Amino acid sequence: MQLARVTGTVTATAKDPRLAGQKLLMVDFLDAGGAVQGGAQVAVDTVGAGLGDTVVVAMGSAARMGAGLTTLPVDAAIMAIVDQVSTA
Amino acid sequence: MQLARVTGTVTATAKDPRLAGQKLLMVDFLDAGGAVQGGAQVAVDTVGAGLGDTVVVAMGSAARMGAGLTTLPVDAAIMAIVDQVSTA
Amino acid sequence: MQLARVTGTVTATAKDPRLAGQKLLMVDFLDAGGAVQGGAQVAVDTVGAGLGDTVVVAMGSAARMGAGLTTLPVDAAIMAIVDQVSTA
Amino acid sequence: MQLARVTGTVTATAKDPRLAGQKLLMVDFLDAGGAVQGGAQVAVDTVGAGLGDTVVVAMGSAARMGAGLTTLPVDAAIMAIVDQVSTA
């Protein structure tokens, strides 16, 4: 999974109907030290994440293992809000 | 999913017959600020997107979760047209 | 999917038996303007593509949605020969 | 799979309930000589790996082939602790 920071919110009126009611967040991927390492993504939120939160994002088919996401056309979902990354 | 901008249209006569009638669009991946971050792709359109639109693209097996795409040989599909990316 | 150009042919005697009779082509990924953007791949051909052709390549599990490829150990397959990429 | 080094531990209280009790480790991808080649990831541990260990990480759906991981929303799992990489 990717360590990431929530950087924005995406609003879309014209969309696949199964995305209705889903919160779509922009995230940037981070390294262990918290530095951005590219890879901006649009991720569905499953845990109540907000702007500035550090999160764990499941990518690919793993995203659809999220609660209620099985049949959604999504490939990125926030699965955790990070309290701490300990590197020693 | 990827935030992306539609940059072109792909025409192909010789193709897998299941791609017949599908609109194939070129997209560039964007970061939250709208800057291109590489990753040109050919994506199937499912929401009526056009040149210059900012869109959300589902990649990999998620693309085939799009309406009518289950058995198509596609790994990228436009799932939403973006109204706004709010970063604060 | 990836816009790509066919750059070579791969010959292999020792291989998974299910690859027997499959044409394996080298491709380079392109951006909408036709510039190489890295990502050399070995792709199975399903549409009669040849050296120098601009093609559309399905990646990952999408490759195995190609006709006759369901059980093959492949993650890249040429699904279309491009006539034109229109960017305006 | 990726050769990687364990660089940290991720703590998260708010998370998908199926991640409860799973050890989440930060890893950096390595080349054969042990140099970091980018790609920081959060991986579930299945083999008792610890900080500084060189490990093999299965990515994507392969991660969920790990013991007990079939229905977890994970796309990266440590499958081996490396004793030695022999390059000659």
Place this chain on the structure above:
Amino acid sequence: MQLARVTGTVTATAKDPRLAGQKLLMVDFLDAGGAVQGGAQVAVDTVGAGLGDTVVVAMGSAARMGAGLTTLPVDAAIMAIVDQVSTA
């Protein structure tokens, strides 16, 4: 699939039991001209490849289409030993 060169062998005592008896090789990805283009990976061997061989590597779920690999936690498998890459 990736054109790649075998650069080393990985030894691991602590590992998922389904990896027992599998030969794990380090590979570097190559372009059509044989130049390394990054992407060191650990791949399972299915065709008797050895150090220095140029090979074709199936990535992702395609790796588990290899003979005997269906239930293994692997995302990269060597599917062919390359005799020649012809670019003209």
